[in-house]
Amino acid sequence: MSFKIVVLAKQVPDTRNVGKDAMKADGTVNRGALPAIFNPEDLQALEQALMVKDQVEDAEIIILTMGPPRAVEIIREALYRGATSGYLITDRKFAGSDTLATSYTLALAVKKIQPHLVIAGRQAIDGDTAQVGPQIAQKLGIPQVTYTEQILDVNLDELKIRRRLERGVEVVKCKTPLLITVHSSAAECRPRNAKLLMKYKHARSVSELQEESKDYTEMMTNKPYLRLEEWSVADLGADEEALGLSGSPTKVKKIENVVLAKKESVNLTTEDKDIDYLMKELIDSHVIG
Template structure:
């Protein structure tokens, strides 16, 4: 039997391009106002999965994402690079989840997928930078975790060997399977889309996307079942509703502030030679430099 890999990926607002409508009054993120991208480290995770698929015959990759309907884009991006199956977990019941409620929902979806050997995710997402969902999913599923992975070296004889990048060094660890691996940005970048796969999967859609098409839309999934992106709501997975969304989130946002620097009056200079000369004389005189 081939190796079965689940990649956890998140669609994130591109926090490098934030406008002033980015936050809602309740302190949560107004995702609609921002460009949405594939979380960068999740692409590093996908690449590790794809390398395993290249290396081990019969390996398959499922991409699991949680988010609004448009997060189906993430699954299509996964298909275009070599993923085989996609699951979109989407429901208003998940809104307002902190990392723990998110991890719980994801772990319930993974229990439904059931048959897997390896879960690979990015170390952290750029909208929160918490690095918590990977380890928390592992805990919820009672699986070992290997964080800060840079390379999955091998998956053989029911063991996985991974090289990790730590602050001051490198560690090689071995774990029993199944296991959860989180991948660093220092791992190799993800390969680009494959043109043939783009052709094959560009009409891959969730049921909601198919239903919202115009009347002359022809549903191809009967002939080509691979074009179906599985869409799961809270009713499709087994959960305790108290552990989801805001009620399942122990952390609350008390306050959000835009940053106002204390106005310190900076001395304004231009690059003119005499001004730089004067500045250097000043810094040397007061022993800041020299």
């Protein structure tokens, strides 16, 4: 029996490099100006999975990602680095899902695969909530180990894991099935593998195949691993009430653009007289000294 690992990955806007054009004139976020990337900690989650695959005979890594059709890019990226297969969970009915509705959906998808181990990044950089991992574990009724820095030991039945906490470390062991979330202090993901890049560069999701002008029929028949399946609400057998906006207990009441309250500030240069003036001010007002 193969050791099945599900890696949960999310395509996110790169909020770490918000440039000047990331906000529109009306103060709303210009999503187009932010590149879509593989969520950094999810990439580190993939590396933990790849390290397990290096150690355990006959392990397979299945990527699950939920998002719009273009999120299939995440699956291809994971295949280039050594994942075995992937599914794109996509349906307009998922739109507006908060973390609870998202965890409901992902838990249904994980159940279809019945893995020994589920690995996810601790949090996604567009929300920073760190909630979806534990919420899925609860829905699956399995234990969780959050803040994983390294999987120290693994076999079919049990894992030994080092956790990175705010003020220290903890080493724990737990039987499978298990969900772990990976902390940013874990190893970075290995780069793309040239052979795998050649092998999977024509991998296409079902929606992409419908839009391609080129005829992929023959290629997909000969190389079925290039067809990336999509799962909809119907495929997951999901309860529509538990999805999207209706399945989300949290509602956004208000969004405000960030406008810093402007202070009357004194502008200075690097000239000695300016710096001396400032320091004298601080000393005279007993802020320092």
